[in-house]
Amino acid sequence: MEDIVISLKNVNRVYGRGPSAVKALDIRSLDINRGELVAVTGPSGCGKTTLLNLLGALDRPSHGSIVMAGKDITALGETALCRYRREQVGIIFQAYCLLPTLSALQNVLAPALPFNNGRHTRERARELLRRVGLKGAEKRLPGELSGGEQQRVAIARALLLDPELLLADEPTGNLDSANGAGIIELLKDLHEMGKTVLVASHDQRVADACHRILRLADGALA
Numbered sequence: 001m002e003d004i005v006i007s008l009k010n011v012n013r014v015y016g017r018g019p020s021a022v023k024a025l026d027i028r029s030l031d032i033n034r035g036e037l038v039a040v041t042g043p044s045g046c047g048k049t050t051l052l053n054l055l056g057a058l059d060r061p062s063h064g065s066i067v068m069a070g071k072d073i074t075a076l077g078e079t080a081l082c083r084y085r086r087e088q089v090g091i092i093f094q095a096y097c098l099l100p101t102l103s104a105l106q107n108v109l110a111p112a113l114p115f116n117n118g119r120h121t122r123e124r125a126r127e128l129l130r131r132v133g134l135k136g137a138e139k140r141l142p143g144e145l146s147g148g149e150q151q152r153v154a155i156a157r158a159l160l161l162d163p164e165l166l167l168a169d170e171p172t173g174n175l176d177s178a179n180g181a182g183i184i185e186l187l188k189d190l191h192e193m194g195k196t197v198l199v200a201s202h203d204q205r206v207a208d209a210c211h212r213i214l215r216l217a218d219g220a221l222a
């Protein structure tokens with residue numbers, strides 16, 4: 001039991017109400033083990049982002065429970081949820097979502113603001129930029145970086161507070177194949193460091209790199 005890090009039971013997410021309601025996700029049961037590297041695949045609109053948003057507590061299910069490391073996150077209030085998002089999960093968005101007026105280093109530090117921006121945290125942010133191959137780019141703005149470089153800044157940012165769970169939504173979607181391959185290598189490294197990693201992707205190379213593939217079709221696990 002201890003190595004199940006995420007457990008979903010009868011989870012669904014319905015967007016909207018009445019005749020325009022869309023059931024975007026409907027999962028009867030899903031367990032993810034600690035340290036797994038999992039691909040979430042399926043056609044556009046099948047519910048991949050909806051699932052990642054629920055796991056990252058960016059959204060709540062319409063019904064059901066999501067237990068993360070022994071805690072039902074659907075039962076948490078806003079303050080506890082904020083803590084969960086900050087401390088337990090790192091999210092890598094498809095569109096990078098870097099803050100355009102902040103440097104690469106400041107973007108990596110953003111999850112620590114406004115609480116902790118001490119020397120130790122800054123040193124860690126620099127080390128993470130080195131690890132993703134961006135040494136020397138600390139002061140560059142997102143607009144001065146390529147797509148692959150921005151995605152690597154976003155990965156470093158997701159790692160700043162050393163979360164147990166990493167969620168990546170189409171992390172190679174906007175990249176050419178060389179940059180995409182670099183990102184896949186980074187995700188594999190994170191898995192080897194013991195992180196639990198879920199990657200939503202259409203990219204066959206991502207699926208090939210993962211140990212388990214969840215296929216979604218119309219919101220359900222196939």
Ligand SMILES: Nc1ncnc2c1ncn2[C@@H]1O[C@H](COP(=O)(O)OP(=O)(O)OP(=O)(O)O)[C@@H](O)[C@H]1O
Nearest residue numbers: 015016022024042043044045046047048049050051
């Ligand atoms: N905020 C929303 N309001 C209403 N419907 C939504 C909303 N977000 C998503 N949907 C619908 O829910 C379904 C699942 O969407 P989701 O974004 O999870 O798909 P996806 O698998 O991530 O697709 P893609 O591969 O294109 O990113 C789709 O039918 C989508 O139109």
Ligand SMILES: [Mg+2]
Nearest residue numbers: 048049050169
């Ligand atoms: Mg999506």
